[in-house]
Amino acid sequence: MRIKEKFLPGVVTFDANGNDTGKRYSYSDRRPGAEIDLIILHSIAEYMIVNDTPQEWFAYLANPKHNASYHYVVLPYDDEPVLNIVPVHRRAWHAGISEFRGRRNLNHTSIGMAFVLPVTGYGEFMEAMNKPESFTDEAYKKMAFACRVCMEMYPDITADNITEHRIVSHSGIRDDPKHDPGDGFDMYRLLNEIEGLQAAAI
Numbered sequence: 001m002r003i004k005e006k007f008l009p010g011v012v013t014f015d016a017n018g019n020d021t022g023k024r025y026s027y028s029d030r031r032p033g034a035e036i037d038l039i040i041l042h043s044i045a046e047y048m049i050v051n052d053t054p055q056e057w058f059a060y061l062a063n064p065k066h067n068a069s070y071h072y073v074v075l076p077y078d079d080e081p082v083l084n085i086v087p088v089h090r091r092a093w094h095a096g097i098s099e100f101r102g103r104r105n106l107n108h109t110s111i112g113m114a115f116v117l118p119v120t121g122y123g124e125f126m127e128a129m130n131k132p133e134s135f136t137d138e139a140y141k142k143m144a145f146a147c148r149v150c151m152e153m154y155p156d157i158t159a160d161n162i163t164e165h166r167i168v169s170h171s172g173i174r175d176d177p178k179h180d181p182g183d184g185f186d187m188y189r190l191l192n193e194i195e196g197l198q199a200a201a202i
């Protein structure tokens with residue numbers, strides 16, 4: 001099991017005094033002093049349809065118009081490593097308007113991880129999220145490994161602090177039905193895999 005760095009483009013911008021503003025195309029700075037103690041899980045489609053053309057997920061996220069990114073991405077294929085696409089000390093843009101145990105603005109304090117589902121377009125993606133077979137054995141193993149590595153880096157991330165992504169609507173209603181990785185994803189299975197890794201030497 002391994003992790004490979006393949007960072008999204010990050011473009012540095014400077015303020016009038018020549019100081020780095022921390023703004024990047026695909027990610028930005030965390031709030032000063034933000035303690036990382038949360039992992040938020042997501043799903044994305046392998047290909048999105050952009051202007052009637054399928055566009056692979058990496059190119060989609062690299063486009064500054066889309067304002068979306070994750071720290072780690074897990075592909076469903078056996079021979080692919082976990083990809084680290086945003087440096088973990090930076091703020092990836094994945095949680096949006098979000099809430100966890102009364103805390104908001106979770107991009108500052110969380111690590112975003114995404115399963116890539118092998119589908120094209122939004123309609124297929126919405127269906128795939130509900131199917132257990134969209135989440136392969138290999139994907140569970142890789143996601144567990146990535147979580148475990150982050151738990152070693154940031155000991156405040158406990159198994160309790162690994163959560164699915166639930167969007168909090170602007171009206172503040174917490175039970176918005178939109179969520180990912182999706183109903184096909186089994187959180188208990190992932191936590192078991194992580195626990196298995198805890199027992200073994202990494």
Ligand SMILES: [Zn+2]
Pocket residue numbers: 041042043094165180
């Ligand atoms: Zn999400």
